Amino acid sequence: MLAPLAAEQNDKQLAVLTAARKVFLEHGFSAATTDMIQRAAGVSKATMYACFPNKEALFVAVIEHLCASMTSTFKAMRPSPGSITKTLTDLGMSCLDIVLSPDALALNRVIMAEAPRFPELGRRFYLAGPKVVIAMIAEQLREAVEIGEINVQSIGMEAAATLFLSMIRAQAQMECLTHPGTRPSAAQKDYWVQIAVTTFLAAFGVATAAPVSAKD
Structure with a gap:
């Protein structure tokens, strides 16, 4: 029974x-x-x-449940060794899919409104959501560092992951938060991601020699 x-x-x-x-x-x-x-x-x-x-425990459970659901995609992702551009592009698109989802935008609005009065709720959101995503991005970057695709020694792994996430979501999230009902097109999302990837690699990409053609 x-x-x-x-x-x-x-x-x-x-x-x-x-x-x-x-x-x-x-x-x-x-x-x-x-x-x-x-x-x-x-x-x-x-x-x-x-x-x-109580209500606080319920809200914390909602935060953790939503964040776990949103970040589950990252757990299944694998880097593309030898193609840091593809790895970063896949990461970027997954980040946008998370932060621009209706539930994520709604939760973000609620947290921002309530955090001054209930800072612990804001902290729980940060630890269950953005902090987890940053750690997952850092893990993907670590593999790229180990095989010599990027060099983030100047700022460190976590700072590099945080910077990449910030570049990905900054304009996109702000536009959608301030324009409820807006749904960016696939082309617009691709544009945001490509700008972030190009800028990140310009700062941390490791230059490699151009391949030699057969007739050379």
């Missing part, structure tokens, strides 16, 4: 978490209430509090 009970509890927890995500992203943390979340989840107050003790 234990397994069915555990499965039922997990189903209810997921229902509460799904409802909380919708309510928080639509209304923000301060304006959202546990009553709103309970009604949206279709569970009792006792069930909701058995899953999450």
Whole structure:
């Protein structure tokens, strides 16, 4: 009997978490209430509090769940040895897909609005989202450094990863945050990524000798 009970509890927890995500992203943390979340989840107050003790715990769970879902693509990515341009381009497009997704933009707006009053929530978001992405980019760059495709010794691995992420998302994220409903085209996203990749390689790429043709 234990397994069915555990499965039922997990189903209810997921229902509460799904409802909380919708309510928080639509209304923000301060304006959202546990009553709103309970009604949206279709569970009792006792069930909701058995899953999450308070509104803050619910919001942290929503942050971590959304961030884990958004960064899952990175975990499956593999660098392209010998083609740092492709590696960076793939990373850049994945970054844009994450930061420009409707949920990511909505969560970003909520966090920015609430961080002054609830700095711990902002910190949890940073650690679960941007910090994780930076670490994943740094790991990809590390392999490129080891085979001599780039040299980031001047600023260090983490700073290089942070710089690349900043170049990728800066204009794109700002435009979409300040123009709700905007959906950039594939060509526009490709343009943003290529600018970032070209600039990054101009600063940290390692020059290689041009290949010699057969007739030479």
